[in-house]
Amino acid sequence: MSPTLNLDAAFSALADPTRRAILAHLAKGEASVMELAKPFEMTQPAISQHLKVLENAGLVTRRVDGAKRPRRLARAGIEVMDQWLAMLRKALEKNYDRLDEVLAGMEQPTIKMITKTKRGEKR
């Protein structure tokens, strides 16, 4: 399989949460199909199918080790992992930028409320 990143294949490979979680697992290091299948409560053939999609997309590569074929992240896969974290950051930052605006809008009523309470206390 071509080691280069096929963008269309990569994006469609990433559209599935299981495949993203597989990449997240491989980000921690090489793993066998059995190790990869464990956390997902999926059969090995099902995981193998997901791995095939990831390999075809150039995100994962396999190594021959006797009878085993451990998988690891391809360089493109590593870049994709970095991009995810950047995207997660961006989504959170967007939320908090919006929260800044909400907070700015809240200040007015809060001040009024405090003024009212103070007046009430005075009498």
Next chain:
Amino acid sequence: MSKMTLKTEGDKHVIVTRRFAARPEAVYRAHTDPKLIQQWLLGPEGWTMPVCINEAKPGGKIRYEWTNGKGGSFHLTGEYQELEPYSRIVHVERMHLPDPTPDNHVETRFDLDGTGTLMTMRMTLPDAQTRAAMLATGMERGMEASYARLEGMI
């Protein structure tokens, strides 16, 4: 803007910090009042939260439902464990994608920082595996919108 930090700690934690110009009382309210939450806890452009249940009391329920108006939707449920107005919230949450993700225990602190607030959110996942999966899948809608944007850029 580098006001926010996002980092992992040990095997199971994710720590997010962010500074706000408003005082802890206001930031706390913005995290517990549904009318306010619906204005900001939305992720990327185009998503809204039509359902926002937030019972800010110990044992109180949390339910957020998001939609992109184009058939994309998912929700989060959770329960409050401890609330110390206006300084600390402890709750548990999980995403439904649609299968529920493992519980994420979240402690959120609001500390007075000058005239503003330093918020520190400490998430605890069951194990390293779950944390890795959460970082990869936790923000479904964020990813989708970002892919679209990324595709446009390339």
